Amino acid sequence: MIKQFLISAILLASSAQASDQHTIVKIQHLEKGEHAGTVALQDTEHGLMITPNLKGLEPGVKGFHIHEHGDCSDKDGVQAGAAGGHYDPEGTNMHLGPYGKGHKGDLPPVFADEKGEANTPTLAPRLRLSEVKGRSLMVHKAGDNMADVPHHSGGGGDRTICGVIPK
Ligand SMILES: [Cu+2]
Numbered sequence: 001m002i003k004q005f006l007i008s009a010i011l012l013a014s015s016a017q018a019s020d021q022h023t024i025v026k027i028q029h030l031e032k033g034e035h036a037g038t039v040a041l042q043d044t045e046h047g048l049m050i051t052p053n054l055k056g057l058e059p060g061v062k063g064f065h066i067h068e069h070g071d072c073s074d075k076d077g078v079q080a081g082a083a084g085g086h087y088d089p090e091g092t093n094m095h096l097g098p099y100g101k102g103h104k105g106d107l108p109p110v111f112a113d114e115k116g117e118a119n120t121p122t123l124a125p126r127l128r129l130s131e132v133k134g135r136s137l138m139v140h141k142a143g144d145n146m147a148d149v150p151h152h153s154g155g156g157g158d159r160t161i162c163g164v165i166p167k
């Protein structure tokens, strides 16, 4: 009896935790306007776990970031320009990757396989789910060298898919 009570108490506690520390982000292709899949975000003791379930990408390694604003619309002639720059609450103006001390929005890159699918989970150790809610997730056409040289913000170039992280 006591054992059963304990088990149900543990189940209850863990399901309550999962519901407020886990969110699913719907992602759109910016050019095609099609659904590109989802990215699951979850707090862990090692940081924010990011689990992509994406399709329709060009194969290869892609720059992946939290951008400041939760808006994937075009602005000033830039695809998804309304999302603004990389989330940078400390105003560092430095793109140094997920393990550096620059933009907090710098994530490990997305890897799209030969079918154009990306399913490999990664961790962003400096981020919590609570601070990324209401911002956007962005994948770029090219890779990310985690530096501002030779190109600004890792050199990923054009924004290709985007999703708003629900509040
Ligand atoms: Cu970006």
Ligand SMILES: [Zn+2]
Residues within 6 Å of the ligand: 065, 086, 094, 095, 096, 097, 103, 105, 106, 153
């Ligand atoms: Zn950055």
